Amino acid sequence: MDVTGRPTRRAVARGIAASAAAAALPCPSFAQSAARIVVIGGGFGGASCARALRKLDARLQVTLIEPNRIFTACPFSNEVIAGLREIEVQQFGYDKIVAESVTVIPQAAAKVDTHARTVGLADRSSVGYDRLVLAPGIDLRFDALPGYDEAASLKMPHAWKAGEQTTLLRKQIEAMEDGGVVVLAVPAAPLRCPPAPYERASLIAHYLKTKKPRSKILILDAKDGFSQQRLFEGAWKELYPDMIERIALSQGGRVTSVDPATGTIVTDFGNYTAEVASVIPPQKAGRIAEIAGAADNTGWCPIDPVSFGSKLLPNVHVIGDACIAGQIPKSASAANAQGNACAAVIANLISGKSPDMPRLNGACYNTVAPGYAFSLSGIYQPKEDQFAEVEVKTSPVDAPREVRQQEAEKAQNWFKTITVDAFG
Amino acid sequence: MPSALINVPRTAKRGDIIEIKTLMSHIMETGYRHLASGEVVPRDIITSFSCRYNGTEIFRADLFQAIAANPFITFFTTATESGKFEFEWIGDKGFSETASASIIVE
Numbered sequence: 299m300d301v302t303g304r305p306t307r308r309a310v311a312r313g314i315a316a317s318a319a320a321a322a323l324p325c326p327s328f329a330q331s332a333a334r335i336v337v338i339g340g341g342f343g344g345a346s347c348a349r350a351l352r353k354l355d356a357r358l359q360v361t362l363i364e365p366n367r368i369f370t371a372c373p374f375s376n377e378v379i380a381g382l383r384e385i386e387v388q389q390f391g392y393d394k395i396v397a398e399s400v401t402v403i404p405q406a407a408a409k410v411d412t413h414a415r416t417v418g419l420a421d422r423s424s425v426g427y428d429r430l431v432l433a434p435g436i437d438l439r440f441d442a443l444p445g446y447d448e449a450a451s452l453k454m455p456h457a458w459k460a461g462e463q464t465t466l467l468r469k470q471i472e473a474m475e476d477g478g479v480v481v482l483a484v485p486a487a488p489l490r491c492p493p494a495p496y497e498r499a500s501l502i503a504h505y506l507k508t509k510k511p512r513s514k515i516l517i518l519d520a521k522d523g524f525s526q527q528r529l530f531e532g533a534w535k536e537l538y539p540d541m542i543e544r545i546a547l548s549q550g551g552r553v554t555s556v557d558p559a560t561g562t563i564v565t566d567f568g569n570y571t572a573e574v575a576s577v578i579p580p581q582k583a584g585r586i587a588e589i590a591g592a593a594d595n596t597g598w599c600p601i602d603p604v605s606f607g608s609k610l611l612p613n614v615h616v617i618g619d620a621c622i623a624g625q626i627p628k629s630a631s632a633a634n635a636q637g638n639a640c641a642a643v644i645a646n647l648i649s650g651k652s653p654d655m656p657r658l659n660g661a662c663y664n665t666v667a668p669g670y671a672f673s674l675s676g677i678y679q680p681k682e683d684q685f686a687e688v689e690v691k692t693s694p695v696d697a698p699r700e701v702r703q704q705e706a707e708k709a710q711n712w713f714k715t716i717t718v719d720a721f722g
Numbered sequence: 723m724p725s726a727l728i729n730v731p732r733t734a735k736r737g738d739i740i741e742i743k744t745l746m747s748h749i750m751e752t753g754y755r756h757l758a759s760g761e762v763v764p765r766d767i768i769t770s771f772s773c774r775y776n777g778t779e780i781f782r783a784d785l786f787q788a789i790a791a792n793p794f795i796t797f798f799t800t801a802t803e804s805g806k807f808e809f810e811w812i813g814d815k816g817f818s819e820t821a822s823a824s825i826i827v828e
Contacts, residue, residue: 522792548747548792550727566743566794567727 332359333648336417336427338407338586340364340392342371342630343618344433345720346637348400354645361425362395363417365406369721373630374665374713375460376494379468380501382668388460394722410590412611429644432592432599432608433618433637434584435459436490436628439597442580443485444555453558454483454575457498458490470574471502476510478573481563483553485580486520488598490619490628493525493664493674495578500530500666503538516572517544518565520552525627526664526674528695533666553577583620590614598622603680605653606640615640624685626678632660634716655680663709670699671706728809730823734801742773742781743796746811746819752787768813771795776805785813801827 337348340362348362369390377383392402403425409418416424438456440447446454455467471480480502484495499515506513523546524530534542545551550567556577557563563570563577582588582597592599592608599616600609603624608614617640618633626632639656646653658678665671672693678685693705729743746768753765765787773781781797804827811819 548745549725550745566796567729567745 332357333428334359334361334426335429335431335644336361336363336425337431337433338363338410338417339433339435339584339618340366340369340395340402341433341435341618341633342716342720343435343633343637344431345369345392345395346634347431347433347617347641348637349395349398349720349722350638350641351644352398352400354641355648356399358645358648359401360399361401361403361427362392363403363405363407363419363425364392365404365420367391367404370460370464371630371713371717372458372460372491372494373663373716374709375457375464376498376501377665378460378464379457379471379498380505381468381472382501382504385461385465388464390717390721392721398722407586408589410586410611410614412590412614415613428613429647430614431606431640431644432584432587432590432614432616432620433633434586434620435633436581436583436619437585439580439582443483443553443577445558446556446577446579450556450558450577454556454561454572454577456578457576458578458581467574467576471505474510474513474573477512478510479514479516479571480506480574480576481516481518481570481572483556483563483575483577484517484519484521485578486547486552488628489578489581491630491662492627493530493662495519496524496526496530497664497666498576499542499544500533500538500664503534503541504667507538507541513541515542516570517542518551518553518563518570519544519546522547525662526672526692529672529693530664530666532695533670533672537667537670583616587616587620592616593620596622603683603685604655605643605647606636615644624678625687626658626660626676626685627662629660629662630716631662631712632658632678634720635659637720658685661712663705663712665706665709669706670702671709672697672702673705673709726809726811726819726821728807728821728823730807730825731801732824733826733828736801736803736827738801739798740801740825741796741798742807743794744771744773744809744821745792745794746771747792748811748813748817750785750787750789750791750793754787766814766817768793768811768817770810770812772810773797774808774810775799776803801825803827 337344371388406420418424455463457463457467555564583593587593601621606615617636619628635658643653661675663673674692677689727745751766755763771783809821
């Protein structure tokens with residue numbers, strides 16, 4: 299405003315923008331009675347967020363929309379594939395979350411109307427919200443790898459969403475004759491749980507070494523380097539010499555097409571035949587993110603790292619694998635941390651406070667054999683509009699076996715802790 | 723350690739348009755990076771790639787710093803006669819590599 303007290307055009311424009319922004323926030327009196335928070339997706343991110351919201355502010359009306367009545371966890375699911383664990387211990391229900399007065403709607407979200415602030419459900423009813431949290435995880439891109447569609451995934455399981463795919467891959471490996479080749483096709487980044495393909499190779503090698511020692515594993519990789527590479531390669535040399543071969547991107551490892559009928563996997567420079575193939579296709583944010591308009595042309599959702607607020611939609615937050623979180627790897631641990639941090643942001647916003655700067659902890663355990671694990675843990679904070687790694691710790695490369703044993707025990711405890719935090 | 727990957731169809735019909743794929747392992751150091759000590763990392767890139775089909779050059783490319791490590795070059799040509807494709811990569815620090823592949827044209 300100028301000295302005459304007359305509002306300048308610019309100030310008026312700013313005032314209009316400010317009141318529009320204020321209108322976008324739930325008005326305080328209403329919010330204090332009962333702000334409605336809807337969370338779409340009941341995985342590690344969404345379930346943790348819904349529970350944390352209720353704990354932070356008991357007045358919040360929290361709704362969790364999740365079509366599956368049972369959630370099957372991905373961490374440790376590679377052990378299921380290798381026959382070291384049963385799928386049931388990976389499964390969690392929502393009863394405890396319901397008991398904490400979160401309304402759980404066992405339906406798929408079909409659309410999001412960000413003007414009316416409603417979520418349309420599969421049965422055509424709708425739920426209103428003041429703030430919406432999208433935690434839809436990933437979808438597999440069945441259009442990205444020629445020959446690999448949903449039908450192909452029944453022949454060449456991705457097992458990248460735990461459940462039937464996990465047990466299918468296990469059955470195929472159990473049915474394979476000794477001397478067979480198991481091929482793992484690994485996509486370029488970004489992908490859910492970046493070190494998991496190599497953990498999978500390790501644990502399948504453990505099974506084969508024990509039961510079918512003439513068999514081999516071939517990793518066809520669209521990347522050159524990978525997370526905890528020296529640790530994995532050291533363990534392979536120590537535990538599974540000559541069993542695991544990896545062809546990296548620069549050696550022509552990128553898979554360009556597959557033929558599930560013949561078990562053929564084609565790269566730019568070769569054709570490979572697999573007795574068992576686990577083809578992990580490229581990925582994108584879960585479908586509702588795209589329908590809502592929260593995903594950009596990368597297929598993932600850009601966010602403001604301080605608030606997890608969508609850069610594309612008002613009053614919408616995106617957490618977990620679906621969001622673009624800078625240097626934070628897509629993992630259950632990250633989703634859980636983001637779910638809790640996002641709940642704190644929302645509780646603050648509703649009570650009129652500005653969000654605190656999140657500081658997220660991420661842990662990633664990899665098991666390469668029973669009683670043999672290593673890990674990477676990081677601390678992440680917003681920096682220049684993106685999450686940056688401010689601290690990272692990786693297990694030492696030349697540690698004695700006792701250390702690997704201890705890490706294997708820590709991994710078990712980590713799983714217990716994170717699943718209790720997410721599902722009660 | 724340089725290594726070339728080549729993918730040329732083993733056979734083709736006369737007149738077919740065929741795809742040729744090549745990948746050369748190379749760091750493609752731009753010459754713009756500095757070490758922690760401030761020293762410039764000298765440029766080390768492939769500067770030229772060419773392909774001859776029975777002695778006649780059918781494809782050539784100049785490479786620059788903006789091209790990523792391990793250049794992957796693919797192109798198409800018409801299969802005219804049986805014979806040999808010869809590939810050559812030339813670069814900084816005396817880099818010179820060749821590879822070849824045969825084709826039977828029916």
